[in-house]
Amino acid sequence: MLEFSPGLEGVPVTKSKISYVDGQKGILEYRGIPIEVLAEKSNFVETGYLLLFGRLPRKEELEKFSQDLAKHRKIKYRLIDLIKCLPEHGHPMDAVQAAVAALGMFYPDKAVLDPQIQYLSAVRLIAKLPTIGAAYARLRYGDDCILPRNDLDHDSNFLYMLTGRVPDPFKAKALDTCLILHAEHTVNASTFSGMVTASTLADPYTVVASAIGTLRGILHGGAAEEAVEMLQEIGSVKNVRPYIEKRLAAKQRIMGLGHRIYKVKDPRAIILQQVARRLFEREGNSPLYEVALEVERVGEELLGYKGVHANVDFYSGILYNALGIETDLFTSIFAIARVVGWLAHWLEQLQDNRIFRPEQIYIGEHQKSYLPIDQR
Numbered sequence: 001m002l003e004f005s006p007g008l009e010g011v012p013v014t015k016s017k018i019s020y021v022d023g024q025k026g027i028l029e030y031r032g033i034p035i036e037v038l039a040e041k042s043n044f045v046e047t048g049y050l051l052l053f054g055r056l057p058r059k060e061e062l063e064k065f066s067q068d069l070a071k072h073r074k075i076k077y078r079l080i081d082l083i084k085c086l087p088e089h090g091h092p093m094d095a096v097q098a099a100v101a102a103l104g105m106f107y108p109d110k111a112v113l114d115p116q117i118q119y120l121s122a123v124r125l126i127a128k129l130p131t132i133g134a135a136y137a138r139l140r141y142g143d144d145c146i147l148p149r150n151d152l153d154h155d156s157n158f159l160y161m162l163t164g165r166v167p168d169p170f171k172a173k174a175l176d177t178c179l180i181l182h183a184e185h186t187v188n189a190s191t192f193s194g195m196v197t198a199s200t201l202a203d204p205y206t207v208v209a210s211a212i213g214t215l216r217g218i219l220h221g222g223a224a225e226e227a228v229e230m231l232q233e234i235g236s237v238k239n240v241r242p243y244i245e246k247r248l249a250a251k252q253r254i255m256g257l258g259h260r261i262y263k264v265k266d267p268r269a270i271i272l273q274q275v276a277r278r279l280f281e282r283e284g285n286s287p288l289y290e291v292a293l294e295v296e297r298v299g300e301e302l303l304g305y306k307g308v309h310a311n312v313d314f315y316s317g318i319l320y321n322a323l324g325i326e327t328d329l330f331t332s333i334f335a336i337a338r339v340v341g342w343l344a345h346w347l348e349q350l351q352d353n354r355i356f357r358p359e360q361i362y363i364g365e366h367q368k369s370y371l372p373i374d375q376r
């Protein structure tokens, strides 16, 4: 008898060396290095190299990787035309997914097992995703998109392409920490989706487009947008408790709380909360942050006993909001970070590939008769 595990909970689907999570102790490591250390000492590009290639880069390797990323930021004008034609009221994640799928048509290399093509495709995807996200964010309002600058670092360039201004380094660093913390998280739904697509030997643009589609849902990457909308709807600290009680009584979820793996507070939420606190100490109080602290406090009281605590999406949205980023762009920023994890798993999958083909437990009928249409 096959045993069915809803959501594949507890079912290993791969062996991996990329990241490690312990949801009881609140541990997350990338290639064995705790995320707390990476958030403090590394940056997104270096962490990206670590995740993709299995070790920290030497100085010249990091320089080359950074330069390659900067060199590949531009996107073809035909892709800009395509993004321009997308409906302005669509969700940015759909635009990013469509553009990434189309990106593969510009680089139709079929040799996905060739290490040089693998490197170049990974660089292109990591470099161009921010350009695509920022392009749609502006083009949808009829504004021109802003060309990337290769003299700026990865985060500053993204914020520059969004706003036209070179950001304050403190804010760029806050975004960088968000990107590090969103870069990888073992076999989550979007990574698994990418791995399934990779197992068919589809090209990496298709792999990433599949993963983007899966990340979009509100139970996954979409939670940061929902969490900020919820905090805005609550409005003030005094409304928190009645709001949460009403929602729970109606069997609704509190967005940004709870996690399949973590039964303690998500270690990424702990770091992001510190980043948010530092940012608001510097920039002045944020009503949204005050509401969030109260939601977390009341959430602990009412849901903590079920192992439901703040997750990564709870504070990331508040930070993006403080950086002046529109709410519906949050999930695309998640994708801009997670593309590294998806690609690391793509490379690992290809080292020992077998097409995914799980089982089902059939619960339907057998040998039924075919009734002619006039007798049904």
Ligand SMILES: CC(C)(COP(=O)(O)OP(=O)(O)OC[C@H]1O[C@@H](n2cnc3c(N)ncnc32)[C@H](O)[C@@H]1OP(=O)(O)O)[C@@H](O)C(=O)NCCC(=O)NCCS
Binding pocket: 218, 219, 220, 221, 223, 252, 253, 254, 255, 256, 257, 258, 259, 260, 261, 303, 306, 308, 311, 312, 313
């Ligand atoms: C992330 C999530 C999908 C994990 O789901 P899961 O592992 O299937 O957890 P379960 O649905 O089994 O939840 C276990 C219990 O906690 C409750 N719970 C979990 N998350 C909750 C939340 N956000 N709000 C209220 N209750 C929650 C469930 O209702 C369930 O209660 P019950 O045992 O009384 O029925 C879920 O916590 C959720 O929907 N969170 C909100 C969305 C979110 O923030 N997602 C981002 C994740 S990084």
